[in-house]
Amino acid sequence: AQSVAQPEDQVNVAEGNPLTVKCTYSVSGNPYLFWYVQYPNRGLQFLLKYITGDNLVKGSYGFEAEFNKSQTSFHLKKPSALVSDSALYFCAVRDPTSGTYKYIFGTGTRLKVLA
Amino acid sequence: DAGVTQSPTHLIKTRGQHVTLRCSPISGHKSVSWYQQVLGQGPQFIFQYYEKEERGRGNFPDRFSARQFPNYSSELNVNALLLGDSALYLCASSSKTGSGANVLTFGAGSRLTVL
Numbered sequence: 001a002q003s004v005a006q007p008e009d010q011v012n013v014a015e016g017n018p019l020t021v022k023c024t025y026s027v028s029g030n031p032y033l034f035w036y037v038q039y040p041n042r043g044l045q046f047l048l049k050y051i052t053g054d055n056l057v058k059g060s061y062g063f064e065a066e067f068n069k070s071q072t073s074f075h076l077k078k079p080s081a082l083v084s085d086s087a088l089y090f091c092a093v094r095d096p097t098s099g100t101y102k103y104i105f106g107t108g109t110r111l112k113v114l115a
Numbered sequence: 116d117a118g119v120t121q122s123p124t125h126l127i128k129t130r131g132q133h134v135t136l137r138c139s140p141i142s143g144h145k146s147v148s149w150y151q152q153v154l155g156q157g158p159q160f161i162f163q164y165y166e167k168e169e170r171g172r173g174n175f176p177d178r179f180s181a182r183q184f185p186n187y188s189s190e191l192n193v194n195a196l197l198l199g200d201s202a203l204y205l206c207a208s209s210s211k212t213g214s215g216a217n218v219l220t221f222g223a224g225s226r227l228t229v230l
Contacts, residue, residue, distance in 0.1 A: 036221075090158070
């Protein structure tokens with residue numbers, strides 16, 4: 001069965017420091033991988049996706065993610081965190097052969113950027 | 116352009132009642148998906164509709180049903196509400212079915228509280 005794990009409930013980082021939010025997945029075949037961000041009382045906003053190709057994917061707001069097939073990981077990164085990056089981050093996986101938009105989401109990681 | 120709009124934004128029901136949640140996709144988007152997000156968890160897939168046909172169903176009881184209208188808007192219905200149905204219900208739209216790497220665009224959600 002497909003699954004996504006976000007091992008950290010919360011990540012704290014000082015403003016200006018690099019940040020990493022971890023995600024590992026378990027799925028057969030070659031999955032599509034996504035990162036979404038959720039601000040309070042808002043829906044999920046798309047950050048970036050990995051389909052195929054270059055293992056380093058660049059997305060919105062300066063975020064990037066590194067796909068590692070051998071470690072089945074897709075960690076979200078940003079070189080310099082901003083206080084405004086504080087939010088709830090979700091990793092998601094989709095089986096491209098399913099023919100549906102059934103995303104499997106992780107439980108989320110709350111990022112807190114301290115001024 | 117308007118994004119994905121959902122109504123109502125908040126509602127309170129009692130156990131045993133039914134609820135109807137509504138979603139209008141982005142103009143031109145023909146696919147609508149519904150997700151349930153319980154507090155502290157990631158969103159879970161409920162349904163996907165494309166061109167008024169159900170394309171996917173998650174692991175939810177038959178009390179949950181949905182439909183899509185000719186204008187591609189959608190309704191999610193939940194009957195015989197239980198306390199455990201309290202959640203944020205998210206609607207997402209996309210331009211295509213489940214093929215390709217199309218990204219889901221989420222609405223802000225309808226927060227349902229069951230007392």
